[in-house]
Amino acid sequence: MNEPVRVALSRLTLSNFRNHETLALGCEARLVALVGANGVGKTNLLEAVSLLSPGRGLRRAQLDDMVRKGATGGFAVSAVLEGGCGEARIGVGHAPGEAGRRIRIDGEDARSADMLLDHLRVLWLLPAMDGLFTGAAGDRRRFLDRLVLAVDPGHGRRVADLEKTLRARNRLLDDGGSSAFLDAVEAQLAPLAVAVSYARREAVALLGERIATQAQLGLPFPQAGIRLTGPFEGMAGDLDATDLEDAYRERLVEGRFRDRAAGRTLEGPHRSDLAVTHLAKDMPAALASTGEQKALLIGLILAHADLTTAVSGMTPVLLMDEVAAHLDPGRREALFARLSALACQVFMTGTDAALFESLPEGGTIIALSEAGGAEPRPFAG
Template identity: 70%
Template sequence: MGEPIQVALRSLSLTDFRNYTQVSVSLGARLVALVGDNGAGKTNLLEAVSQLTAGRGLRRAQLDDIRRKDADTGWSVAARLDGPFGETRIGVGHAPGAPGRRIRIDGADARSSEQLLEHMRVLWLLPAMDGLFTGPAGDRRRFLDRLVLAVDPGHGRRVADLEKTLRARNRVLDEGGTPAFLDAVEAQLAPLAVAVSCARKETVALLQARIRAQDDLGLPFPRAGIALVGDFEAEADGQSASELEDWYRDLLVAMRGRDRAAGRTLSGPHRSDLEVRHLAKDMPAALASTGEQKALLIGLVLAHAEVTAVTAGMTPVLLLDEVAAHLDPGRRKALFARLADLGLQVLMTGTDARLFADLPPESLILKVASSGISPYIEG
């Protein structure tokens, strides 16, 4: 397998997106820092980039809520990038009340958002993720599914189909549907559950291997131990996919009464969890200090960026919102050096340009203000 193709945004234009009426910015560097006061629109720029891939974007916002307040029409994001197909132009937008985004690639309408994954993969780390290890399991499942989607473009559709079929089963149970009707729904549910669980398990294995390989680099980020856990995964050990499907169908039949009383399906990969441990201290990540949890998360995201580059054959674009401010100078310098070594394009935000003093000379620092976006001039 050859070296991954280097993917990089060259320009970005926003229209009626969040606080921006109209703005365009050139991004002619691998490492880009966006510096400005709180509320200036730095994270909004990252969110615009996250709309250029499959999924709901880094804020998981409703499409109508992204439109600039008082705007008469919808919003749009346009980008020019260098990627697997050379220079490519991507446009994403939404009209008020429309059921989804309109996506155009080199002037042609895209069949689905999954087509965006052929051109670029976008990863992100946000302050809202700082409580990932202590929050509910559902947050960790969504985090893991985003990781899987970056390496397996079909995963998003499988997860959506699984959730839709689970809702259908719950509805049939609530309405007192016949056993034959439930048999038909559960026959659809079982292979979807197995496919989703297997994709998650494979990605976790790839991440485990990459995290182990990071030990040789001497990075100042603690090594994380990760595992996919749950009753479904425990049963899956040692079983083939077809055997697991049969077992899950039998379980669903046996638990219809319990699930009807609960009002939901209580067994399956939709109840699984991503378990993360601080290996050096042999403790759950949830019990580590706030700083250690942040460092664990950064190490995990760096490992995922490498896995994505290898499996997708292209380097991802990485969005880091307010990461530098929460690292000590040594870890901050090490992070910048590692990002440069990986050859990724990375967009970072911060309120103080001094946080980015250790960026390589060829990096770009932009000032984000209500008046617009411009190159940062020291002093």
């Protein structure tokens, strides 16, 4: 088996992004701890890195909201990346009034954001995700689809096409569209639904295998059980793709009156859920303690980083906001050791440099200041 390509940012430059007017950050280390008081822009730096991947970034914010307050133009984020093709330069920018963001790779305009996945995969873990297991099913679907995208670059486009086609069907139902028009839209909808569901199911199965393998390492993060649930998944059963498409089209036809009354399509993979359990306690993750839920989520992300490396052939860039603050010293040390073993580049944030005193050799702490500075601190490791 070939060794995975080690991918890492060596330099990150921001212009008029959030609170940063200009910032140039050298970040060659594998484990990078960004330290500073609240409000200096630590999470903003993580968000900037997240824009180097398809999607809306880790905050799912509007692009205009990312422009520094008082700036007359837009923002720009650029990075120098070391990967399998040597050095690559990636730039992302946005100007007020533009419909989307501009993406340039090695000086050339990118045709789509999916081209970013040829160079790097970006994963993240945020405090806002702490309520993932107790929150809405839609949040878990978005979480799952980000996981799938990291191992299957075509998944984002399939999900977008599915959502677009669902909106078209819902409009037809609302407008009293004819059966012929509905037949045509549902004929497009069924294969998209099956493709999205199959991609999710495969990713969940592969991730489950990685979680089981990781459990043998004795990490202080409980093993999670994961599976897809929902009427569509129950209907899928052991059907092959063609039979499932036919079965779903029949359900759509049968459900037109009900869906018209509801104002939306009530059945499909857009209603599926990711069920997570604490295996050792044989209980839903939603019923676990707050600390156990955090530990389960960390374990999931670590296993997913491992899976991403195995499937894509490149190590991901991992963003972990305030991950160390609520872990005891033993779990912090175990987390840092596992991140080092995974060999992916990791950006972490914290208000206290002491949280990162157990970083392995090769880690670096960068102190951010309110003046917009970024100063590497000596670190023995």
